[in-house]
Amino acid sequence: MIKEFSYKKFGKLEFSKASAQNDSLNKIYEHIKVLFIPKNAIIQVDFQEIAMKTDALLFINPHVILKPCETIGGQLMHFNKDFYCVEIHDHEVACDGILYNNVFEIPFISLNEEQSVEIQKIISDIQSELGNEDSSTEEMLRTLLKLIILKSTRIWKQQHQLSDSVQQADVQFLRKFSKLVEQHFKTHHTVADYADMLCITPKNLSKKISMVSKETPNDIIKNRIILESKRLLAHTTMNVKEVAYSLNYEDDAYFVRFFTKHTGISPTNFRKQFK
Incomplete structure (x- = not known):
């Protein structure tokens, strides 16, 4: 499912072997992505295979090659830079923030049970919003997307002991x-x-x-x-x-x-x- 607002595009699809086989991932190759992966899933990011020990979120730039190896229940949100990017939004949580330009590691956030439930609720709200057609849909989707990125940035800082204001x-x-x-x-x-x-x-x-x-x-x-x-x-x-x-x-x-x-x-x- 994808919404288009003039040049702005936002969509969501199931991340599974089926989505890889029907060429859905290639069609959004140029999009920025947020991927929810459940515990025990196995995926390939570029040339590295990763087995998820917990539920997790991955933040994927354009041109990165994604492949679901053993994945059920993955949820992929994707959007172009016209929909959400640094020229419009806060620097730290936008497309050039630490989650998207992170050369230290494959940028994923391990989620505990409480965090996973919270993120999945936001994803569910996104799914519902994609079914709406009113004038506030675009801004609601952008708000929900930013909420995921904000919460994930906070978790990343805590996990790297970088949450203090100093x-x-x-x-x-x-x-x-x-x-x-x-x-x-x-x-x-x-x-x-x-x-x-x-x-x-x-x-x-x-x-x-x-x-x-x-x-x-x-x-x-x-x-x-x-x-x-x-x-x-x-x-x-x-x-x-x-x-x-x-x-x-x-x-x-x-x-x-x-x-x-x-x-x-x-x-x-x-x-x-x-x-």
Whole structure:
């Protein structure tokens, strides 16, 4: 089910093997997504398979490849940037907030029983609202969507011990670093590049990132490059040299060594394996 308000689009569908088989997910490839996944479900996000130990919410950017492996009862809400995005809404909870530009981890929120019931009630309200046709429907859907994102942002901060007001500057810094990596990983490959953008030393950057990630800034940058490499190899017809060039590697032999070192397989063999 999808609602269109001029250029603004919002929809909801069941997330299951059936939705993958009938091409529903490909049709919303360009949309931003919020996915409710029940306990014990198994899904694949890009190239990583995840088994859910609790009910959970995932926050998915456009171009991320989702696949329901063993999933019953998943609920996927999707929308375009005209419906909800940073130019209109609060920075921290919008499309460039920590839930959507989070290069530290696959951004999902584990829910306890009480939180899950609360989120499922909001999803049920969204389902009901999608059946309405009055003038307030668009704003009601946007309000319910924002409520999920607000509550999830609060849970994420609590889970990462970043809920105190004195730590808000740290949250904003982490969000800014995530956003910078997402914007510049194709052209800026070193920790020093991002430290310069943030006007701090590489050492201080590493210290701040260590608050929420066991990986170093260098690991995070390289992992983002590798992820994009895999997406291009798996989902486009670009050859290895073109993939390397698109990621600002003029020497494709160097790119091949870099990819092989970090994945244990050459780009060509990865493509063959994935296909």
